Amino acid sequence: MTETTRQTRITSSHWGAFEVVTEGDRIVETRPFGPDPAPPGIPAILPAAVHHASRVARPSIRRAWLASRDRTGRGDGDYVTPPWDEALDIAAEEIDRIRKTHGNGAIYGGSYGWASAGRFHHAQGQVHRFLNVTGGYVSSFGSYSTGCAQSIIPHVFGENFLTLTYEAQDSYATIAEHTETLVMFGGINPKNSMVSMGGITEHQTAGWFERFAAKGMTRINIGPQRGDAPEGCEWLPCRPGSDTALMLALAYVLEEEGLTDHAFLDRYTTGFNRFRPYLLGEADGAPKSPDWAEPLTGVPAGTIRELARRMAGSRTLITVAWSLQRQEHGEQPYWMSAVLAAMLGQIGLPGGGVGYGYGAIGGIGKDFRSVGGMTLPQGTNPVADVIPVARVADMLLNPGQPYDFNGERRTYPDIRLVYWAGGNPFHHHQDLNRLHRAWLQPETIIVNEPWWTATAQRADIVFPATTPYEREDIGRSPLDDYLFHMPALIPPVGEARDDYAIFAGLAERMGLGDAFTEGRDASAWISHLYEGFQARATAAGVAVPTLEALRAKNWVKLDIATDEQPKPVLRRFRADPEGAALKTPSGRIEIFSDRIDGFGYDDCPGHPVWLPPAEWPGAATSAAPLHLVSPQPGDKLHSQLEAALADQEGARPETILIHEKDAAARGIATGDLVRVFNTRGAVRARARVTADILQGVVALPTGAWVGPPGGNIDPNGNPNVLTRDVGTSRLGQGTSAHSALVEVEKA
Ligand SMILES: Nc1nc2c(c(=O)[nH]1)N[C@H]1C(S)=C(S)[C@@H](COP(=O)(O)OP(=O)(O)OC[C@H]3O[C@@H](n4cnc5c(=O)[nH]c(N)nc54)[C@H](O)[C@@H]3O)O[C@H]1N2
Ligand SMILES: Nc1nc2c(c(=O)[nH]1)N[C@H]1C(S)=C(S)[C@@H](COP(=O)(O)OP(=O)(O)OC[C@H]3O[C@@H](n4cnc5c(=O)[nH]c(N)nc54)[C@H](O)[C@@H]3O)O[C@H]1N2
Ligand SMILES: [Mo]
Numbered sequence: 001m002t003e004t005t006r007q008t009r010i011t012s013s014h015w016g017a018f019e020v021v022t023e024g025d026r027i028v029e030t031r032p033f034g035p036d037p038a039p040p041g042i043p044a045i046l047p048a049a050v051h052h053a054s055r056v057a058r059p060s061i062r063r064a065w066l067a068s069r070d071r072t073g074r075g076d077g078d079y080v081t082p083p084w085d086e087a088l089d090i091a092a093e094e095i096d097r098i099r100k101t102h103g104n105g106a107i108y109g110g111s112y113g114w115a116s117a118g119r120f121h122h123a124q125g126q127v128h129r130f131l132n133v134t135g136g137y138v139s140s141f142g143s144y145s146t147g148c149a150q151s152i153i154p155h156v157f158g159e160n161f162l163t164l165t166y167e168a169q170d171s172y173a174t175i176a177e178h179t180e181t182l183v184m185f186g187g188i189n190p191k192n193s194m195v196s197m198g199g200i201t202e203h204q205t206a207g208w209f210e211r212f213a214a215k216g217m218t219r220i221n222i223g224p225q226r227g228d229a230p231e232g233c234e235w236l237p238c239r240p241g242s243d244t245a246l247m248l249a250l251a252y253v254l255e256e257e258g259l260t261d262h263a264f265l266d267r268y269t270t271g272f273n274r275f276r277p278y279l280l281g282e283a284d285g286a287p288k289s290p291d292w293a294e295p296l297t298g299v300p301a302g303t304i305r306e307l308a309r310r311m312a313g314s315r316t317l318i319t320v321a322w323s324l325q326r327q328e329h330g331e332q333p334y335w336m337s338a339v340l341a342a343m344l345g346q347i348g349l350p351g352g353g354v355g356y357g358y359g360a361i362g363g364i365g366k367d368f369r370s371v372g373g374m375t376l377p378q379g380t381n382p383v384a385d386v387i388p389v390a391r392v393a394d395m396l397l398n399p400g401q402p403y404d405f406n407g408e409r410r411t412y413p414d415i416r417l418v419y420w421a422g423g424n425p426f427h428h429h430q431d432l433n434r435l436h437r438a439w440l441q442p443e444t445i446i447v448n449e450p451w452w453t454a455t456a457q458r459a460d461i462v463f464p465a466t467t468p469y470e471r472e473d474i475g476r477s478p479l480d481d482y483l484f485h486m487p488a489l490i491p492p493v494g495e496a497r498d499d500y501a502i503f504a505g506l507a508e509r510m511g512l513g514d515a516f517t518e519g520r521d522a523s524a525w526i527s528h529l530y531e532g533f534q535a536r537a538t539a540a541g542v543a544v545p546t547l548e549a550l551r552a553k554n555w556v557k558l559d560i561a562t563d564e565q566p567k568p569v570l571r572r573f574r575a576d577p578e579g580a581a582l583k584t585p586s587g588r589i590e591i592f593s594d595r596i597d598g599f600g601y602d603d604c605p606g607h608p609v610w611l612p613p614a615e616w617p618g619a620a621t622s623a624a625p626l627h628l629v630s631p632q633p634g635d636k637l638h639s640q641l642e643a644a645l646a647d648q649e650g651a652r653p654e655t656i657l658i659h660e661k662d663a664a665a666r667g668i669a670t671g672d673l674v675r676v677f678n679t680r681g682a683v684r685a686r687a688r689v690t691a692d693i694l695q696g697v698v699a700l701p702t703g704a705w706v707g708p709p710g711g712n713i714d715p716n717g718n719p720n721v722l723t724r725d726v727g728t729s730r731l732g733q734g735t736s737a738h739s740a741l742v743e744v745e746k747a
Contacts, residue, residue, distance in 0.1 A: 113423015
């Protein structure tokens with residue numbers, strides 16, 4: 001055996017910090033990071049994933065595209081592998097041709113996706129900077145995570161949704177101290193708070209729930225799965241897509257039994273008088289009573305009444321999972337939960353009111369003094385055109401066609417070139433067979449990727465990108481209290497290059513090299529960005545080491561934790577509704593919004609309403625009787641590291657949870673291979689039979705790479721073959737991933 005140097009160092013990731021053991025050029029082992037009380041299992045797969053055969057080894061160009069600009073064969077797998085210089089020449093020439101022939105408005109660079117955690121090498125920042133420097137691109141608004149909430153919540157609270165959730169909600173410490181009843185729509189799942197954009201170091205959600213239990217807090221998980229909240233929580237099974245009906249019925253009981261806090265409504269809200277007739281049924285003849293809601297939600301009327309009384313009689317925090325707005329009419333549960341909390345009169349009180357996304361990512365519920373993060377400046381985009389992020393297939397299929405978005409009538413651009421870096425749309429988008437048809441429209445598709453993902457396999461030009469383990473970076477999330485130097489642990493695998501080097505190479509060929517690099521190499525950029533961060537932190541009174549010292553230490557914990565941070569926006573508003581008025585048109589919480597009413601949308605009118613989705617249990621048919629929810633995977637982040645995970649015995653196809661009665665009716669047992677299908681497509685999955693899911697609902701997590709195009713069944717089990725690609729409404733235009741009906745049969 002040749003002698004190799006064995007080294008152990010720490011790195012950071014979206015799922016936390018961990019130790020990495022290297023021997024020479026290889027990662028051989030990972031271990032938990034000492035200070036993390038609940039380290040996730042994800043890093044274990046890293047040695048296999050980083051050195052996996054599915055790494056993109058060399059720049060690759062699809063043979064038929066190169067020969068004749070063929071687009072129909074995308075996914076055919078037939079690539080040539082020219083040397084870097086030649087591949088960069090070809091790509092730069094093509095980008096130049098498109099922008100000179102059709103303008104930069106013909107380039108789509110939204111490039112949605114989580115990429116990696118290190119801040120300088122963040123692929124989105126890199127691709128956007130490159131495209132800005134070279135004349136701009138059509139960009140995207142919002143995220144798949146919370147696009148719908150990002151549209152509706154500013155109308156209701158006058159606040160940017162992300163500012164509200166990340167900076168203004170109660171911390172778990174405040175909840176532990178003050179909340180008596182925690183009502184969780186869609187649960188709060190420690191499995192999901194394993195991750196956070198840019199990193200989460202101490203995983204504490206499970207620990208907080210132990211504290212909540214110890215102090216006797218009532219914790220109610222409302223939704224289709226028992227497992228969406230930690231063990232010991234009460235489970236109130238409720239049909240997916242029906243939460244708004246349940247919230248309306250709770251509001252009805254408050255109003256009927258004199259439990260509404262009218263003093264709060266008078267002082268802090270506007271429009272209750274226009275909502276009340278709808279609630280009581282005076283407007284449409286249908287009182288939104290518990291008896292009305294029972295057949296819609298599956299929750300017994302008596303249970304609804306009792307819950308409303310419990311909520312009114314105690315300090316109650318309503319939490320709403322992000323999944324509730326990743327569904328058709330997702331605006332409604334987000335708006336209605338605010339109305340329900342306003343009727344309870346506890347908004348702005350510690351441990352009361354409403355909170356969005358607890359548990360969705362690890363940073364929510366933590367309170368830190370703000371010292372910010374570190375990002376590569378992206379410059380400005382000369383192209384103004386922006387699409388709602390989840391409307392990408394609509395855009396590609398309908399150039400020049402009008403669409404509505406949040407009060408505006410817009411037109412889809414005519415996209416000729418797509419550049420994607422740091423995302424996997426053939427994992428994340430809905431109705432993948434439709435996306436495939438849309439994907440055949442542009443003349444050219446370029447992807448930077450470390451692995452041959454489902455998306456890379458459908459690109460014309462693929463540039464192999466390094467992983468974070470192959471380059472130096474800084475790990476820093478504004479929602480975390482750690483700071484990491486992420487050393488280059490191993491040299492680049494194959495011929496991989498950093499996204500930065502790829503874009504610098506393209507920019508140089510387009511005569512814009514200096515504009516892109518500003519004369520810095522990666523290391524000079526890291527020093528430059530770090531110095532900016534250090535100066536801001538110092539100004540905020542937080543000591544951070546010099547970059548040199550951080551390099552030597554590998555990581556530091558920043559002294560920024562606070563036990564309790566006053567909820568700035570809503571606490572101040574409660575204390576002083578005139579002086580600290582909200583930034584809504586009325587200055588108050590808008591139960592009725594004249595602005596939204598003025599849009600004239602029947603799928604999102606002027607106050608919250610019950611609108612059944614086109615696909616939900618209430619619309620089940622004999623052809624598609626089961627509601628599919630597609631939660632985040634517990635063993636990884638989205639589709640990342642998939643190739644190595646998929647190699648593990650029994651890991652693929654993905655596991656689908658099915659209720660024991662639904663399984664029995666179909667002769668299905670745990671471990672059986674099944675076919676899950678609807679009119680949009682079919683996937684293979686492995687059944688796990690359980691009593692912990694509502695009858696009539698099945699759960700198939702996201703994360704599998706969809707198989708090659710053309711097959712009539714996806715062998716890996718990606719739920720997006722089955723999901724429906726429609727906007728939440730004309731207002732939010734978010735993804736409706738959780739609104740889908742399917743049938744399951746034994747394979
Ligand atoms: N059915 C259904 N679908 C969903 C959802 C759902 O609930 N149900 N949820 C949606 C949500 S909330 C999200 S956020 C999306 C997630 O969807 P994505 O964010 O697209 O998923 P990831 O697998 O994280 O994709 C990141 C990609 O970047 C690559 N990558 C990592 N580091 C680098 C790098 O340094 N450079 C480059 N060039 N590439 C890199 C990874 O290999 C990976 O392929 O999925 C959405 N899809
Ligand atoms: N381990 C891990 N954690 C992750 C991620 C990951 O890939 N892996 N991804 C991260 C990302 S990008 C995001 S955006 C967040 C998402 O965070 P969430 O949106 O909270 O997560 P989901 O897993 O999509 O959904 C949570 C649960 O909602 C339930 N649900 C679905 N529809 C309904 C409904 O109509 N009503 C009710 N009451 N419940 C419903 C489902 O049973 C599901 O298990 O998770 C993050 N956390
Ligand atoms: Mo997300």
